[in-house]
Amino acid sequence: MPDVVVAVDAMGGDKAPLVPVAGAVEAARQGVGILLVGDQPALEKALEQHGEIPAGIEIIHAADRIHSAEDAVKAVRSKPDASMVVACRQVHEGRAGAVVSAGHTGAMLAASTLILRRLPGVIRPGLAVPMPSIAGPIVMIDGGANAECRPEYLAQFAVMGRVLGRDILGIDDPTVGILTIGEEAGKGTELVQEAYALLDGTPGFIGNIEGRDIPKGTARIIVTDGFTGNVALKLYEGTAAMIFHEIKRGLTSSVRGKVAGALGMSVFKDLRKNIDPEEYGSAYLLGVRGISMIGHGNTGTRGMANGILRAAQGVREDVTGHIQAGLTAAP
Amino acid sequence: MPDVVVAVDAMGGDKAPLVPVAGAVEAARQGVGILLVGDQPALEKALEQHGEIPAGIEIIHAADRIHSAEDAVKAVRSKPDASMVVACRQVHEGRAGAVVSAGHTGAMLAASTLILRRLPGVIRPGLAVPMPSIAGPIVMIDGGANAECRPEYLAQFAVMGRVLGRDILGIDDPTVGILTIGEEAGKGTELVQEAYALLDGTPGFIGNIEGRDIPKGTARIIVTDGFTGNVALKLYEGTAAMIFHEIKRGLTSSVRGKVAGALGMSVFKDLRKNIDPEEYGSAYLLGVRGISMIGHGNTGTRGMANGILRAAQGVREDVTGHIQAGLTAAP
Numbered sequence: 001m002p003d004v005v006v007a008v009d010a011m012g013g014d015k016a017p018l019v020p021v022a023g024a025v026e027a028a029r030q031g032v033g034i035l036l037v038g039d040q041p042a043l044e045k046a047l048e049q050h051g052e053i054p055a056g057i058e059i060i061h062a063a064d065r066i067h068s069a070e071d072a073v074k075a076v077r078s079k080p081d082a083s084m085v086v087a088c089r090q091v092h093e094g095r096a097g098a099v100v101s102a103g104h105t106g107a108m109l110a111a112s113t114l115i116l117r118r119l120p121g122v123i124r125p126g127l128a129v130p131m132p133s134i135a136g137p138i139v140m141i142d143g144g145a146n147a148e149c150r151p152e153y154l155a156q157f158a159v160m161g162r163v164l165g166r167d168i169l170g171i172d173d174p175t176v177g178i179l180t181i182g183e184e185a186g187k188g189t190e191l192v193q194e195a196y197a198l199l200d201g202t203p204g205f206i207g208n209i210e211g212r213d214i215p216k217g218t219a220r221i222i223v224t225d226g227f228t229g230n231v232a233l234k235l236y237e238g239t240a241a242m243i244f245h246e247i248k249r250g251l252t253s254s255v256r257g258k259v260a261g262a263l264g265m266s267v268f269k270d271l272r273k274n275i276d277p278e279e280y281g282s283a284y285l286l287g288v289r290g291i292s293m294i295g296h297g298n299t300g301t302r303g304m305a306n307g308i309l310r311a312a313q314g315v316r317e318d319v320t321g322h323i324q325a326g327l328t329a330a331p
Numbered sequence: 332m333p334d335v336v337v338a339v340d341a342m343g344g345d346k347a348p349l350v351p352v353a354g355a356v357e358a359a360r361q362g363v364g365i366l367l368v369g370d371q372p373a374l375e376k377a378l379e380q381h382g383e384i385p386a387g388i389e390i391i392h393a394a395d396r397i398h399s400a401e402d403a404v405k406a407v408r409s410k411p412d413a414s415m416v417v418a419c420r421q422v423h424e425g426r427a428g429a430v431v432s433a434g435h436t437g438a439m440l441a442a443s444t445l446i447l448r449r450l451p452g453v454i455r456p457g458l459a460v461p462m463p464s465i466a467g468p469i470v471m472i473d474g475g476a477n478a479e480c481r482p483e484y485l486a487q488f489a490v491m492g493r494v495l496g497r498d499i500l501g502i503d504d505p506t507v508g509i510l511t512i513g514e515e516a517g518k519g520t521e522l523v524q525e526a527y528a529l530l531d532g533t534p535g536f537i538g539n540i541e542g543r544d545i546p547k548g549t550a551r552i553i554v555t556d557g558f559t560g561n562v563a564l565k566l567y568e569g570t571a572a573m574i575f576h577e578i579k580r581g582l583t584s585s586v587r588g589k590v591a592g593a594l595g596m597s598v599f600k601d602l603r604k605n606i607d608p609e610e611y612g613s614a615y616l617l618g619v620r621g622i623s624m625i626g627h628g629n630t631g632t633r634g635m636a637n638g639i640l641r642a643a644q645g646v647r648e649d650v651t652g653h654i655q656a657g658l659t660a661a662p
Contacts, residue, residue, distance in 0.1 A: 134573060144512055147520050181475055181561040189478050189558055211565030215573035227520055228559055230512040232566055234542030239570040242465060242546035247578070 002033030002056045004097055004312040007090035010038035010046075011065040011083035012103020013304075014297045020102060021046040023304025028054040030305075032312040035096050037062050037087040062086040065103075068297065072106030076114060084108060088115040091290040097315035100308050102282070102295030109145050112285045112292035119320065121327045124149070125287035126157040127226065127294070128164050129233050135217025137169045143283055144230035151194035154178065154223050158199055159326040160286040161221035167317035168284075168310050176202070177209035177219025179228060191225060199223070278303035284314070286323060291315055333364030333387045335428055335643040338421035341369035341377075342396040342414035343434025344635075345628045351433060352377040354635025359385040361636075363643040366427050368393050368418040393417040396434075399628065403437030407445060415439060419446040422621040428646035431639050433613070433626030440476050443616045443623035450651065452658045455480070456618035457488040458557065458625070459495050460564050466548025468500045474614055475561035482525035485509065485554050489530055490657040491617040492552035498648035499615075499641050507533070508540035508550025510559060522556060530554070609634035615645070617654060622646055 006027070010020040017038055024034045025047070033056045036043055040061040047053055062083040066075045076085060084103050088111045090096040099116075101108045113125055129143035141161040146153060158176045165174035178195055180188035188208065199205045209219050214236060224232070282295035282303070291314040295307050314320075337358070341351040348369055355365045356378070364387045367374055371392040378384050393414040397406045407416060415434050419442045421427040430447075432439045444456055460474035472492040477484060489507045496505035509526055511519035519539065530536045540550050545567065555563070613626035613634070622645040626638050645651075 134577065147512060147518075179562060181478060181558055181565075187478075211562040211567075212569030212572075214566050215570045227512055228562055231510060231542040231559055231563055234512075235545050235563055235566055236542075236570055238543030239546045239567055240574060241543075243571060243574050246465065 002031055004315045005033035005035060005090075005095065006308050006311050006315075007035040007037055007060075007087040007096040007099045008308060009084045009087040009099070009101035009103055009108075010036045010043055011062070012101040012108070013295060013299060016102070017042050017046045018049075019299065019301050019304055022050070022301040023299075023308060024057060025050045025054065026301065026305035027308035027312070028057045030309060032056070032308060034058065034308070035060050035087070035090050037090070038065070038083040039063070060086060060090065066107045068104050070104065070107065072104060072110045075104070075107050076110045084111050085115065088112060088292070091292070092116055096290075098291035098293065098311035100282075100293045100295065100304075100311050102297055102299045102304065102307075105144075105283075105294055105297075108292070108294045109285060112288050116288040116290050116292060119287055119289055119324050119327070121324070122287035123156060124153045125285050126153065126160060127229075127283050128157075128161055128286050129229070129283040130164075130169055131214075131233060131236060133215055133217030135220070136171065137165075138214070138217050138220050138222060139165050139169065139174075140214075140222045140224065140229050140233050141286070142224065142226035142229050143233050144226045145285065146226040148227070149191060149225035151191060151198055154191070154195035154225070155198040155202075156287070156327060158202065158205070158221060158223050160323050161223065162204055163319055163322040163326055164284055164286060164314075165221050167319045167322060168314050171220050174204055174220040175206045175218075176204045176221040176223060177206050177213070179211070179214075179222050179224040179232065180208045181210065182208065195223065278306060282307045286319075289320065291319060333362055335646045336364035336366060336426065337639050337642050337646075338366040338368055338391075338418040338427035338430040339639060340415045340418040340430070340432035340434055340439075341367045341374055342393070343432040343439070344626060344630060347433070348373050348377045349380075350630065350632050350635055353381070353632040354630075354639060355388060356381045356385065357632065357636035358639035358643070359388045361640060363387070363639060365389065365639070366391050366418070366421050368421070369396070369414040370394070391417060391421065397438045399435050401435065401438065403435060403441045406435070406438050407441045415442050416446065419443060419623070422623070423447055427621075429622035429624065429642035431613075431624045431626065431635075431642050433628055433630045433635065433638075436475075436614075436625055436628075439623070439625045440616060443619050447619040447621050447623060450618055450620055450655050450658070452655070453618035454487060455484045456616050457484065457491060458560075458614050459488075459492055459617050460560070460614040461495075461500055462545075462564060462567060464546055464548030466551070468496075468502065469545070469548050469551050469553060470496050470500065470505075471553045471555065471560050471564050472617065473555065473557035473560050474564050475557045476616065477557040479558070480522060480556035482522060482529055485522070485526035485556070486529040486533075487618070487658060489533065489536070489552060489554045491654050492554065493535055494650055494653040494657055495615055495617060495645075496552050498650045498653060499645050502551050505535055505551040506537045506549075507535045507552040507554060508537050508544070510542070510545075510553050510555035510563065511539045512541065513539065526554065609637065613638045617650075620651065622650060
């Protein structure tokens with residue numbers, strides 16, 4: 001009997017149901033209980049590819065699914081039998097401690113907020129996105145759940161982000177910085193200045209950071225509005241991907257490159273691994289009742305399995321309880 | 332007699348006056364007239380290192396300078412003899428067509444706005460920052476002059492950015508995109524949605540782009556508020572610098588790496604050059620009367636020389652006239 005159960009939206013993501021099913025099988029082999037939610041015949045067929053199915057995987061049939069082009073809130077409200085909605089309901093009704101989907105990001109944000117509901121005292125749930133840095137994993141919060149924010153949201157994001165950093169990413173006493181355009185408190189927007197005043201003196205707070213500090217890991221928890229956060233995280237991923245692509249092309253497109261490539265590729269791969277989003281799983285909507293994780297649509301099996309394992313860890317470590325305690329303790 | 336004169340703040344930047352002087356000498360050798368503004372004895376000494384001084388370099392003595400920690404507006408107002416202020420005055424008084432400084436960015440923004448003054452019809456000057464992409468150079472505007480923006484500013488930034496792209500970066504009919512968090516017009520902040528409505532149907536406008544589109548060069552002119560723009564450009568530079576640093580470390584820290592390094596370094600250098608900010612010079616404050624270019628504090632001689640040459644090109648191509656014509660033509 002597994003100690004933790006995670007509901008998996010098996011119909012979400014570019015390669016559903018194959019990748020979610022493969023990730024779930026891998027996580028189940030590592031002791032996580034799985035509720036695999038989706039079209040039963042399709043899931044049974046996908047499971048057949050995996051030889052002996054580990055105990056602790058249960059299929060929950062969901063007849064419908066949400067597609068990537070749909071309006072998020074409308075889809076969630078009008079499709080009670082969609083796999084994502086049914087998966088979220090498993091957490092709300094207590095059959096699972098966490099839900100994971102690599103489907104429509106906006107719909108998963110809406111489903112998590114509407115079905116799991118906010119924790120008491122949370123003004124707005126925030127999307128916490130783990131990212132790599134040379135100092136180790138960092139967390140961007142808000143990564144896009146709230147395009148426009150008030151200072152109080154940012155103050156809560158700091159508390160919630162620190163819990164995620166400690167309980168799931170294993171960062172000891174995470175530092176917190178506000179993302180802005182100058183290091184002095186006097187710079188930036190009104191939002192940043194008021195959030196600074198609220199955060200000043202709180203645990204881990206190191207002040208303002210700039211865009212160039214993100215890859216350095218100067219602050220491990222980066223607090224920002226969802227507009228800036230989303231632009232920044234997509235730019236960060238896109239820049240790394242572009243540089244690796246160009247280097248790979250350079251290394252293989254000439255004789256000179258081919259010789260260097262054979263020798264250099266292993267060095268390059270070490271670095272690539274350190275930047276790989278699959279290593280850190282996905283994004284967490286913090287501030288709802290339960291763990292809600294949202295994967296990239298193109299997440300692979302390893303990313304999916306890592307995501308489910310980290311979500312299970314979040315349940316074991318009681319992320320939700322710690323967030324609630326942190327928000328109650330905050331001034 | 333040079334056809335164009337550029338005023339250079341020779342006391343601005345981390346390695347002043349040596350680097351600004353060396354850059355100015357290089358640009359003068361390529362036919363640009365230079366007003367070298369700063370402490371006369373120090374400039375004469377710095378010039379001594381360059382053998383024969385090209386004709387067309389004239390020293391303008393300025394007894395004072397603005398330091399990096401000073402309050403920007405206060406420093407500009409209270410130091411009429413600071414090199415940066417004197418250099419801006421050369422443009423305002425018609426002795427130079429452009430001014431270049433690698434000094435205090437905020438002070439140079441303030442000095443350019445206060446001394447050069449806005450072009451008629453410009454609501455807010457915008458900081459246009461050339462950056463690399465795999466499609467060629469792109470321009471981020473606003474890169475930080477206006478932390479909070481209104482939709483009308485963004486519409487003007489698009490017009491001004493296109494002129495810079497065409498006249499100085501040599502981009503044919505530059506595409507324009509608004510930086511936001513979703514590709515559909517319905518997403519993002521109120522600012523983005525209203526700016527979209529203003530830009531819809533204007534020349535080059537391709538709609539919304541996301542952070543990941545920046546390194547791809549999906550839009551060559553990226554229109555955004557100065558907060559988001561500044562975060563994005565610093566993150567972009569910081570990510571590229573971090574990855575190159577890590578790769579270099581990997582390539583030289585092992586025997587395997589040393590062999591690969593010797594062969595692979597030249598491939599790597601080709602790419603590095605394509606990402607190098609020194610290649611594109613610095614940032615341009617667009618919307619003022621004359622060309623105002625602001626360099627990184629750590630700009631090297633090549634970056635400084637490139638900056639001065641591009642500023643001179645801006646005068647020759649009549650960037651200012653084209654901006655004014657573009658704004659008059661815009662609806």
